[in-house]
Amino acid sequence: MQETANQFLYSTEEQSVARDAMEARFGPISGVLREMVSPDIRVDLCVIDPGPGRPYQTIVTCGMGARDMPTPPELRGFARAELLFMLPPDWDIRSRDECRYWPLRWLKLLARLPWEEDSWLGWGHTVPNGEPFAENTDFSAVLLLDPYLSPQQQAGEACAFQLPGESGATVRFYQCFALYEEELRYQLDHGAQALLERFTEQNLLMPVLQLGRPNLFPAPPAANSKRLLLAKHQLQPLLPDWEGPADCLATDRIVVDGAPVGYCYREAPAGDWDSGWRFTAGDESDDYMDDPRRSDIYSLNCLANYDADILPILSTPAPCAFARGAHGLTRLKNIR
DSSP, X not given: OEEETTEEEOOHHHHHHHHHHHXXXXXXXXXXXXXXXXXXXXXXXXXXXXXXXXXXXXEEEESGGGSOOOOOGGGGGGSOEEEEEEEOTTOOTTOOSHHHHHXXXXXXXXXXXXXXXXXXXXXXXXXXXXXXXXXXXXXXXXXXXXXXXXXXXXXXXXXXXXXXXXXXXXXXXXXXXXXXXXXXXXXXXXXXXXXXXXXXXXXXXXXXOOTTOOOSSOOOOOTTOOOOSSOGGGOOOOOTTOOSOOEEEEEHHHHTXXXXXXXXXXXXXXSTTEEEEEEEOSOOOHHHHHOGGGEEEXXXXXXXXXXXXXXXXXXXXXXXXXEEETTEEEEOSSOO
């Protein structure tokens, strides 16, 4: 381990051993997402592409294990770790849209958490986000477990490697599993082993992140909840470069009934959250529009998933209005 200017780094030899250990367990490293600014530890992300027997991408931290976590004295053998997520093969790991970036962001966040919180991370630990990670998921916490390994590999020692040189420290791999809020509460009440048993009973412990995974303890729908046409996990990141307020108002005719946008306009924003856009199907009655239960706040990205025809017009400054015609949404004149 090298320590320079308050920064902890693997030595060249240690980094080589760490990457060899990753490749032996998870597959050949195809690329590295390097961290350009590292105030404390340097956390690169090693990318392992899908391969024979591995229909998924694996993203592994490389650098967290260069420094001891502040573990209790009796657990010094668990003081170093590297973390990983297994993602679907088509997951865009280079996207900076939060719908795709959050697993990578959380690997970096978790890699620094022990020293920021004067704590440590190990098997069975959970870390909450306090809210869903992104717009397209209700996952809001992470559970750390031993990594999924192929049937040919053995657990135990296969989940760790030893650094060379004087320290000879053991570095353990932990896999991140995404949890819903209800699953997190169960773990806090009953422990990780009990939660793991419930997952095993329901065959829901999926090594690869699946946004549409059923909730082990689904909450009953609220009495006034709307049944939106698209589930959260179906939302695609269609506005990765949008800047500024990203929320809007839309009627149920679009998000519940699935009607295309027939009339929309942009006005002065109602708050810091507001883009100023208002979307309707264009066939709503006056009584419908006057009923506040018939509309709600959504992100522009969400509305674009319902009707991609709005994408070319979203940058139009207020005031403006558009109506659907024979050739899609057409701007109306004399709007003030």
